Amino acid sequence: MSQADLFTTDGAKARVDHMLIAEMVEAGSRVLDVGCGDGELLRLLSEKRGVDGRGVELQRDKVNACVARGLSVIQGDADRDLDNYPDQAFDYAILSLTIQATRKPQTVLENLLRIGKRAIVSFPNFGHWRVRSSLAFGGRMPVNDNLPDLWYLTPNAHLCTIRDFADLCERIDAKVERAVAFSDYGRPLPIKWSLSMQNLFGEKAVFLLRSSSS
């Protein structure tokens, strides 16, 4: 992607995982962004890829801001509300930096793979070396840019490593079409690196998944 693609129309720089997701999504497709926050990804997808996007967000003020900006977003809970969507209603169901905050990650992931022809999931990697060293040497839960909240304030309920997530995908029979981990500086790690290396040096990861039954 060119440098110009990294900026949305108002000049703000897009998040790197958002950029990668935008690259994975086919132009003009139908997208459901679960946990869409302030709608930045939806807006990026709409502007850069011409997608027909919808969002679900738990926090009321963020939903209000999205709708006031003209995005189709509903106030709702990924753990509770995904059951209502029909099978294959979207080309992509996206969960960007949200799965760790859900109560039932497996159910949510299964729902994503049912609702979307493909699912895209990004998450903070708890196997990153700084997390490991914080626990190993500091004896404390990590607090950094990627995991900014203290343990008693964090919305995260189910943190996992890249390996853990890959295991879950295998367990629920999800086919991993693509997996990319990012370094601390937001650069994708070399594809030839092993999963253990990605798990050690990846700060975040993005998985493109497909249900093996579809």
Place this chain on the structure above:
Amino acid sequence: MSAAPPDVIASVARQHSEVHTPSSQVVHFDASAPLRLACQQDLAPFSIAYETYGELNADKSNAILICHALTADQYVASRHPITGKPGWWANIIGPGKPIDTDRFFIICTNVLGGCMGSTGPASINPKTGEPYGLQFPIITIGDMVEGQARLMDHLGIDQLFAVVGGSMGGMQVLEWASRFKDRVFAAVPIATAAWHSSQNIAFHEVGRQAVMADPDWAGGNYHAEGKVPRNGLAVARMAAHITYLSEDALHRKFGRALQDRSSLTFSFNADFQVESYLRHQGSTFVDRFDANSYLYITRALDYFDLREGRDGVLANAFRGTQTRFCIVSFTSDWLYPTRESRRIVQALNAVAANVSFVEIESDKGHDAFLLEEPTFHATVKGFLNAAALKRGLPPATETTA
């Protein structure tokens, strides 16, 4: 109540003239085009009274129908001919406002069964030459919407850019979106429900019984007997009004403050401000609203259930919809609480409809949709702007953006 005071007689006379010759525009549909009602009776002739604001564009693609709540009328953004007060939604409709009259052509009708110029129980029954009274057929939300659709046909508007309404107006929006899928580009049902709950039917029954218990109701024949069931209708309004507010709103407004006195009178006078307020609400309502209309319209609400005839599944009402929806609820609304809106959202999700849903934080109760709520207004404006873009309507000019 014995002999009515002169100002009451004057207001009744004004109300009477608004039923028959409304200050607004009105379309008469003659006996050759009867309206087949849900109760299987034909209504003919009938009239639909309406107000418009803004200009209809050349391809008639910028029309917004505003649907009013139970006791409102077509004077959504213009001075009320009886009370002289500004339109009931003047804060959201106007030049540069969220529902922008510089961009959109706004239509608001008086619903069928109303008493401001559309045919209702106070209208003259052509068969008898007397007001219909209880001879007026029972109408439904669907019938109201059919009546509005007739007006759109008359105006040559095939597809409404948007249908917007709160409370009973929201039910009409839902009915429009399910009955005339191709005729609604965008729909904004606010503080409403897809069916009337048992609790809400119960409240309505209290109101109707209050009206009918008033001896001046005269079996519904009060027009012919020159009476008005003022006390009964006022009590109905007082009870209903409480359901439109929230405990917080009442407490903030009145608390236990006394009205024009420093101590309790040990009587049934209106010692408390809240009592005096409700009495005022009741008595002013009587000046502008017909008691039988109140009975008929509350009945229409009670009968509303979008699941009916659809195997009891709400989603079936929206199957195949291309309409863009924006559902809005308010946190302190206990008449149509958020869970009612959520049911609609779930049904729309089930058919993969394009839906936005916002719950607005407010302590003003059900009435919040009528009041100055900036977040709510921003939501409506943002949604309509995005929908207008999709519809290919020109963007808002700088001054109104």
